[in-house]
Amino acid sequence: MKALAAVALSLAAAAYAVPAAAQFEKAEDAIKYRQSALFVMGQHFGRIGAMANGKAPFDAKAAQENADIVAQLAKLPWAGFGPGTDKGRETRAKPEIWTEHAKFRELADNLGAETVKLAAAAKTGDLGKLKAAFGETAKSCKACHDNYRNK
Template identity: 70%
Template sequence: MKAAFSFAVAAAVLLGAAPASAQFAKPEDAIKYRQNALFVMGQHFGRLGAMANGRAPFDAKAAADNADIVLTLSQLPWAGFGPGTDKAAPTKAEPAVWAEPAKFKAASDKMQAEVAKLAAAAKTGNLDNLKAAFGPTAASCKACHDDFRK
Protein backbone atom coordinates (compact mmCIF):
# COMPACT_ATOMS: atom_id res chain seq x y z
CA MET A 1 0.00 0.00 0.00
CA LYS A 2 2.84 2.38 0.85
CA ALA A 3 4.48 1.68 -2.50
CA ALA A 4 1.23 2.37 -4.33
CA PHE A 5 0.78 5.63 -2.46
CA SER A 6 4.37 6.65 -3.14
CA PHE A 7 3.96 5.83 -6.80
CA ALA A 8 0.75 7.89 -6.95
CA VAL A 9 2.56 10.84 -5.36
CA ALA A 10 5.44 10.49 -7.81
CA ALA A 11 3.02 10.32 -10.75
CA ALA A 12 1.24 13.45 -9.56
CA VAL A 13 4.55 15.26 -9.20
CA LEU A 14 5.58 14.15 -12.68
CA LEU A 15 2.36 15.39 -14.24
CA GLY A 16 2.91 18.78 -12.69
CA ALA A 17 6.59 18.88 -13.53
CA ALA A 18 6.49 19.43 -17.27
CA PRO A 19 5.37 23.04 -16.98
CA ALA A 20 7.02 23.38 -13.56
CA SER A 21 9.13 26.40 -14.30
CA ALA A 22 6.04 28.27 -15.47
CA GLN A 23 4.28 27.40 -12.22
CA PHE A 24 6.73 29.14 -9.94
CA ALA A 25 5.09 32.44 -9.06
CA LYS A 26 7.89 33.16 -6.59
CA PRO A 27 11.44 31.90 -6.16
CA GLU A 28 10.35 30.43 -2.81
CA ASP A 29 7.94 28.15 -4.70
CA ALA A 30 10.77 26.83 -6.86
CA ILE A 31 12.93 26.20 -3.80
CA LYS A 32 10.14 24.29 -2.06
CA TYR A 33 9.51 22.30 -5.24
CA ARG A 34 13.12 21.18 -5.64
CA GLN A 35 13.54 20.46 -1.94
CA ASN A 36 10.42 18.30 -1.87
CA ALA A 37 11.37 16.42 -5.04
CA LEU A 38 14.84 15.71 -3.65
CA PHE A 39 13.42 14.69 -0.26
CA VAL A 40 10.99 12.16 -1.73
CA MET A 41 13.68 10.86 -4.06
CA GLY A 42 15.99 10.39 -1.07
CA GLN A 43 13.33 8.46 0.82
CA HIS A 44 12.92 5.95 -1.99
CA PHE A 45 16.65 5.78 -2.66
CA GLY A 46 17.15 5.02 1.04
CA ARG A 47 14.81 2.04 0.76
CA LEU A 48 16.96 0.69 -2.07
CA GLY A 49 20.09 1.32 -0.02
CA ALA A 50 18.68 -0.59 2.93
CA MET A 51 18.13 -3.61 0.68
CA ALA A 52 21.48 -3.28 -1.08
CA ASN A 53 23.33 -2.98 2.22
CA GLY A 54 21.48 -5.79 4.00
CA ARG A 55 19.64 -3.57 6.48
CA ALA A 56 16.29 -4.65 5.00
CA PRO A 57 15.26 -7.88 3.33
CA PHE A 58 15.48 -7.85 -0.45
CA ASP A 59 12.08 -7.60 -2.11
CA ALA A 60 12.41 -7.59 -5.89
CA LYS A 61 9.07 -5.92 -6.53
CA ALA A 62 9.64 -3.22 -3.91
CA ALA A 63 13.12 -2.61 -5.30
CA ALA A 64 11.81 -2.20 -8.84
CA ASP A 65 8.96 0.04 -7.67
CA ASN A 66 11.26 2.26 -5.60
CA ALA A 67 13.83 2.46 -8.38
CA ASP A 68 11.13 3.55 -10.84
CA ILE A 69 10.06 6.30 -8.45
CA VAL A 70 13.66 7.44 -8.01
CA LEU A 71 14.06 7.47 -11.79
CA THR A 72 10.99 9.64 -12.26
CA LEU A 73 11.92 12.00 -9.44
CA SER A 74 15.52 12.32 -10.63
CA GLN A 75 14.23 14.37 -13.56
CA LEU A 76 12.25 16.87 -11.52
CA PRO A 77 14.28 19.09 -9.18
CA TRP A 78 16.39 20.86 -11.79
CA ALA A 79 13.61 23.27 -12.83
CA GLY A 80 13.67 24.56 -9.26
CA PHE A 81 17.22 25.93 -9.54
CA GLY A 82 16.35 28.97 -11.64
CA PRO A 83 17.49 32.56 -11.27
CA GLY A 84 16.73 34.08 -7.89
CA THR A 85 16.36 30.73 -6.15
CA ASP A 86 19.73 31.04 -4.46
CA LYS A 87 18.64 33.54 -1.80
CA ALA A 88 14.85 33.66 -1.73
CA ALA A 89 14.38 31.15 1.13
CA PRO A 90 16.50 28.95 3.34
CA THR A 91 18.42 26.61 1.07
CA LYS A 92 21.34 24.22 1.35
CA ALA A 93 22.36 24.86 -2.24
CA GLU A 94 25.86 26.27 -2.58
CA PRO A 95 26.46 29.41 -4.70
CA ALA A 96 28.41 27.14 -7.08
CA VAL A 97 25.06 25.91 -8.47
CA TRP A 98 24.62 29.31 -10.11
CA ALA A 99 28.31 30.23 -10.50
CA GLU A 100 29.16 26.98 -12.31
CA PRO A 101 25.98 25.96 -14.13
CA ALA A 102 27.74 23.70 -16.65
CA LYS A 103 29.42 21.75 -13.87
CA PHE A 104 26.11 21.53 -11.97
CA LYS A 105 24.30 20.30 -15.10
CA ALA A 106 27.01 17.70 -15.71
CA ALA A 107 26.61 16.44 -12.15
CA SER A 108 22.83 16.24 -12.46
CA ASP A 109 23.14 14.48 -15.83
CA LYS A 110 25.59 11.97 -14.33
CA MET A 111 23.24 11.26 -11.44
CA GLN A 112 20.30 10.75 -13.78
CA ALA A 113 22.33 8.35 -15.92
CA GLU A 114 23.32 6.33 -12.86
CA VAL A 115 19.72 6.28 -11.63
CA ALA A 116 18.63 4.88 -15.01
CA LYS A 117 21.18 2.08 -14.59
CA LEU A 118 19.92 1.48 -11.05
CA ALA A 119 16.32 1.21 -12.26
CA ALA A 120 17.36 -1.26 -14.95
CA ALA A 121 19.30 -3.31 -12.41
CA ALA A 122 16.35 -3.33 -10.00
CA LYS A 123 14.06 -4.62 -12.75
CA THR A 124 16.20 -7.76 -13.07
CA GLY A 125 15.01 -8.90 -9.65
CA ASN A 126 18.58 -9.80 -8.72
CA LEU A 127 20.07 -8.44 -5.48
CA ASP A 128 23.63 -8.62 -6.81
CA ASN A 129 22.66 -6.44 -9.78
CA LEU A 130 21.01 -3.95 -7.42
CA LYS A 131 24.12 -3.86 -5.23
CA ALA A 132 26.38 -3.32 -8.24
CA ALA A 133 24.32 -0.37 -9.48
CA PHE A 134 23.62 1.16 -6.08
CA GLY A 135 27.23 2.11 -5.29
CA PRO A 136 27.87 4.21 -8.42
CA THR A 137 24.46 5.84 -8.06
CA ALA A 138 25.14 6.76 -4.44
CA ALA A 139 28.57 8.08 -5.46
CA SER A 140 27.00 10.34 -8.08
CA CYS A 141 24.61 11.74 -5.47
CA LYS A 142 27.47 12.28 -3.03
CA ALA A 143 29.62 14.00 -5.65
CA CYS A 144 26.89 16.54 -6.32
CA HIS A 145 26.30 17.08 -2.60
CA ASP A 146 30.02 17.52 -2.02
CA ASP A 147 30.27 20.25 -4.67
CA PHE A 148 26.87 21.90 -4.57
CA ARG A 149 25.26 21.40 -1.14
CA LYS A 150 26.11 23.04 2.18
Protein backbone atom coordinates (compact mmCIF):
# COMPACT_ATOMS: atom_id res chain seq x y z
CA MET A 1 0.00 0.00 0.00
CA LYS A 2 2.86 2.37 0.74
CA ALA A 3 4.26 1.81 -2.74
CA LEU A 4 0.84 2.40 -4.26
CA ALA A 5 0.38 5.60 -2.33
CA ALA A 6 3.80 6.79 -3.45
CA VAL A 7 2.95 6.09 -7.09
CA ALA A 8 -0.39 7.86 -6.75
CA LEU A 9 1.35 10.85 -5.22
CA SER A 10 3.96 11.01 -7.96
CA LEU A 11 1.21 10.81 -10.59
CA ALA A 12 -0.66 13.66 -8.99
CA ALA A 13 2.53 15.69 -8.79
CA ALA A 14 3.33 15.03 -12.45
CA ALA A 15 -0.16 16.08 -13.48
CA TYR A 16 0.27 19.47 -11.88
CA ALA A 17 3.98 19.93 -12.47
CA VAL A 18 3.67 22.82 -14.92
CA PRO A 19 1.17 25.69 -14.69
CA ALA A 20 -1.67 24.89 -17.07
CA ALA A 21 -1.77 28.39 -18.50
CA ALA A 22 1.79 28.02 -19.77
CA GLN A 23 1.15 24.73 -21.54
CA PHE A 24 -1.27 25.57 -24.34
CA GLU A 25 -1.11 28.20 -27.05
CA LYS A 26 -4.84 28.76 -26.95
CA ALA A 27 -7.94 27.59 -25.09
CA GLU A 28 -9.01 25.57 -28.12
CA ASP A 29 -5.86 23.47 -27.86
CA ALA A 30 -6.37 22.88 -24.14
CA ILE A 31 -9.94 21.72 -24.72
CA LYS A 32 -8.95 19.47 -27.62
CA TYR A 33 -6.10 18.11 -25.50
CA ARG A 34 -8.27 17.11 -22.55
CA GLN A 35 -10.95 15.66 -24.84
CA SER A 36 -8.33 13.67 -26.74
CA ALA A 37 -6.66 12.31 -23.62
CA LEU A 38 -10.03 11.35 -22.13
CA PHE A 39 -11.13 9.69 -25.38
CA VAL A 40 -7.98 7.57 -25.67
CA MET A 41 -8.23 6.66 -21.99
CA GLY A 42 -11.89 5.75 -22.45
CA GLN A 43 -11.10 3.40 -25.31
CA HIS A 44 -8.56 1.49 -23.24
CA PHE A 45 -10.76 1.53 -20.16
CA GLY A 46 -13.64 0.20 -22.25
CA ARG A 47 -11.56 -2.81 -23.26
CA ILE A 48 -11.05 -3.67 -19.62
CA GLY A 49 -14.76 -3.13 -19.06
CA ALA A 50 -15.62 -5.58 -21.83
CA MET A 51 -13.56 -8.22 -20.03
CA ALA A 52 -14.92 -7.29 -16.60
CA ASN A 53 -18.47 -7.52 -17.90
CA GLY A 54 -17.96 -10.78 -19.78
CA LYS A 55 -18.49 -9.19 -23.19
CA ALA A 56 -14.94 -10.10 -24.23
CA PRO A 57 -12.84 -13.08 -23.17
CA PHE A 58 -10.50 -12.36 -20.25
CA ASP A 59 -6.97 -11.86 -21.51
CA ALA A 60 -4.74 -11.11 -18.53
CA LYS A 61 -1.92 -9.67 -20.62
CA ALA A 62 -4.20 -7.35 -22.60
CA ALA A 63 -5.92 -6.28 -19.38
CA GLN A 64 -2.58 -5.37 -17.85
CA GLU A 65 -1.45 -3.43 -20.92
CA ASN A 66 -4.71 -1.54 -21.11
CA ALA A 67 -4.71 -0.79 -17.39
CA ASP A 68 -1.14 0.53 -17.55
CA ILE A 69 -2.13 2.85 -20.39
CA VAL A 70 -5.22 4.01 -18.47
CA ALA A 71 -3.10 4.79 -15.39
CA GLN A 72 -0.66 6.80 -17.52
CA LEU A 73 -3.37 8.68 -19.40
CA ALA A 74 -5.34 9.47 -16.25
CA LYS A 75 -2.62 11.94 -15.31
CA LEU A 76 -3.02 14.06 -18.41
CA PRO A 77 -6.44 15.62 -18.97
CA TRP A 78 -6.49 17.92 -15.95
CA ALA A 79 -3.85 20.30 -17.24
CA GLY A 80 -6.31 21.04 -20.04
CA PHE A 81 -8.84 22.52 -17.61
CA GLY A 82 -6.82 25.63 -16.79
CA PRO A 83 -8.24 29.11 -16.28
CA GLY A 84 -9.91 30.47 -19.40
CA THR A 85 -10.49 27.06 -20.98
CA ASP A 86 -14.24 26.96 -20.32
CA LYS A 87 -14.77 28.22 -23.90
CA GLY A 88 -12.90 28.06 -27.21
CA ARG A 89 -14.18 24.84 -28.72
CA GLU A 90 -17.31 22.72 -28.33
CA THR A 91 -17.21 21.26 -24.84
CA ARG A 92 -19.48 19.53 -22.37
CA ALA A 93 -17.46 20.82 -19.43
CA LYS A 94 -19.70 22.60 -16.90
CA PRO A 95 -18.69 26.08 -15.69
CA GLU A 96 -18.64 24.74 -12.11
CA ILE A 97 -15.26 23.16 -12.90
CA TRP A 98 -13.75 26.63 -12.67
CA THR A 99 -15.67 27.73 -9.57
CA GLU A 100 -15.28 24.48 -7.59
CA HIS A 101 -11.66 23.89 -8.41
CA ALA A 102 -10.73 22.04 -5.19
CA LYS A 103 -13.62 19.60 -5.55
CA PHE A 104 -12.88 19.00 -9.24
CA ARG A 105 -9.24 18.41 -8.50
CA GLU A 106 -10.12 15.99 -5.71
CA LEU A 107 -12.22 13.95 -8.15
CA ALA A 108 -9.36 14.00 -10.66
CA ASP A 109 -6.94 12.83 -7.96
CA ASN A 110 -9.40 10.09 -6.99
CA LEU A 111 -9.43 8.84 -10.56
CA GLY A 112 -5.64 8.82 -10.59
CA ALA A 113 -5.55 6.74 -7.41
CA GLU A 114 -8.22 4.32 -8.69
CA THR A 115 -6.41 3.77 -11.98
CA VAL A 116 -3.20 2.95 -10.10
CA LYS A 117 -5.18 0.35 -8.13
CA LEU A 118 -6.70 -0.91 -11.39
CA ALA A 119 -3.25 -1.41 -12.89
CA ALA A 120 -2.15 -3.25 -9.74
CA ALA A 121 -5.25 -5.45 -9.88
CA ALA A 122 -4.66 -6.20 -13.56
CA LYS A 123 -1.11 -7.22 -12.73
CA THR A 124 -2.37 -10.00 -10.42
CA GLY A 125 -4.04 -11.76 -13.37
CA ASP A 126 -7.09 -12.37 -11.17
CA LEU A 127 -10.34 -11.57 -12.98
CA GLY A 128 -12.23 -11.06 -9.71
CA LYS A 129 -9.77 -8.40 -8.60
CA LEU A 130 -9.88 -6.77 -12.02
CA LYS A 131 -13.69 -6.62 -11.91
CA ALA A 132 -13.69 -5.02 -8.47
CA ALA A 133 -11.07 -2.44 -9.43
CA PHE A 134 -12.84 -1.73 -12.72
CA GLY A 135 -16.06 -1.04 -10.80
CA GLU A 136 -14.35 1.38 -8.42
CA THR A 137 -12.61 3.18 -11.27
CA ALA A 138 -15.86 3.45 -13.23
CA LYS A 139 -17.51 5.01 -10.15
CA SER A 140 -14.74 7.55 -10.05
CA CYS A 141 -15.30 8.45 -13.73
CA LYS A 142 -19.03 8.74 -13.10
CA ALA A 143 -18.65 10.95 -10.02
CA CYS A 144 -16.90 13.57 -12.13
CA HIS A 145 -19.21 13.23 -15.13
CA ASP A 146 -22.32 13.53 -12.93
CA ASN A 147 -21.03 16.73 -11.39
CA TYR A 148 -19.08 18.39 -14.16
CA ARG A 149 -20.12 17.16 -17.59
CA ASN A 150 -23.19 18.26 -19.52
CA LYS A 151 -25.24 15.50 -21.13
